[in-house]
Amino acid sequence: MISARGLRKSFGDFEAVRGIDVEVRRGEAFGFLGPNGAGKSSTMRMIASVSPVTSGELRILGMDPATDGPAIRGRLGVCPQEDTLDNELNVFDNLYIYGRYFGIDKATCRERAQELLEFAQITEKVRSRVEDLSGGMKRRLTIARSLINRPDLLLLDEPTTGLDPQARHVLWDQLFRLKQAGVTLVITTHYMDEAEQLCDRLVVMDKGLIAAEGSPRELIDAHSTREVAELRFGVGENEALAERVADLGERVEVLPDRLLVYSDDGEHVVAQVHERGLHPVATLVRRSSLEDVFLRLTGRSLAE
């Protein structure tokens, strides 16, 4: 569905994307993870065939965006990071008019708009103005709008940023249903739980490059241990005690409020800590998550 080789995007002197290779297969949910400024959105806009490729090769649905942009866009659904709904139009017209841009006839547009309102669970708002919708409803409407042309490939740029937990879960359910229906999804996010929930495969981007690639499970296996023991010794003591537990895991990370010991057996780590006469105020053993991988690969410091 998507194939990129040495893909680059520059804005003047600034290189947003610095040569990435990506392969997205039909029917899969593919994720771009990365901190702000990693180059995710620039990559998405190139895939959406609205931003010209600076260099490298990009094929979407077998076509070249430089020459076949309109044909590609006709088969894509795009849910941008910022809502671009028309606030002046009502909910129904937002769907109907958007469908007309694709050259879909009026009757089909009306029919699909009605279906999509049901899918997005906003049927009761059909004549409401967009301004009056909640954030979650706007997002669902944006996704509904991106489906008006029955796309083969749906691009979602940070689909749940800014939504409350209920709204996020409703959205995840809907994206899951789309995936079941065979739509290929490409998602950017900086929420690890979202990536673990939705993505079959993902790449972690950092500073315009791909730092790692694989399924969530593969990435955890490759870049972290099975478990993490979190030890809280109290403020100021964590750093001093880090050396005394360093040999207990593959890696120890010092945070202001706790020590993280990466190991395949967290309980064993905790037992050893106690054996050494150390008494943390609190301990927690948990499985490694994608978040551990992400922070390992992209660092804890702010990118901006």
Added chain:
Amino acid sequence: MTSTTRQTDRPAGQISVIEGVTRQYDYWLTVLKRTWRGGVVSSFVTPLLYVVAMGVLLGGFIEAEPDKLEGATSYLAFVVPGLVAAHAMTLAVGETTYPVMGAIKWHKTFFAQLATPLAVRDLVNAFLAFVIFRVASACAVFMLVLTPFGVFETWWGPILAWLSQILVGTAFASLVFAYSVRLKSEEGFGVLFRLGVLPLTLFSGAFFPIGNLGPVLEWVARLTPLWHGVSLSRMFCLDTVDWSLVSIHVGVLVVLTAIGWRLAITGLDKRLEV
């Protein structure tokens, strides 16, 4: 992939210029439905007030020979064709300033539209087509309302004058569209209105013959696009047509339209590439 087999001479999926506009017909129809009421005031009522105040009431004090009024038998007959042409400009500028910036910055309409098979060219074409429609309908009603005032010399003159007013609107719409897409903030519009629209309205021969400006300023006035439109509109209304002058006026306005149109497309293309 089966659906990529549709082969044409054009790059795959490219839509024709006509279709690029017609696909946006429903959008602009809803815009029209939403805005026509406000448009009635600005398009018809305001200019009518001008005609009454400047043409009828103020003009009542002005007694001049027709040769001093470019052939008009009354000041009202002199000022009306110029007023309508200036109005065409004002409308076109109004429709291509804040609405264009809104579609880029505030509502992001252009970004949403560009995620579909529509191209930048199609967005510009449909936008300008709508503005031209607004100018054409407003000027048509204006001209019809003026008919009973007895300011037109022939039946066909006002029709050609109306077409000239549309041409004025088209030229300004495309030029100002090109200006607006290059503006980062709306402060630039204040400059445009104060240093562009207002002086043009006052000094392009709409209210008085530009001969009154003195030789130097008269030539400056002749260089302004609005003067070409005012002169066209007036020649047709007063039946003082000089066809060689007509071809110059039309030529200037058509060239300006073409330049503006081109710059509008290239400017918007650059602006939307983020």
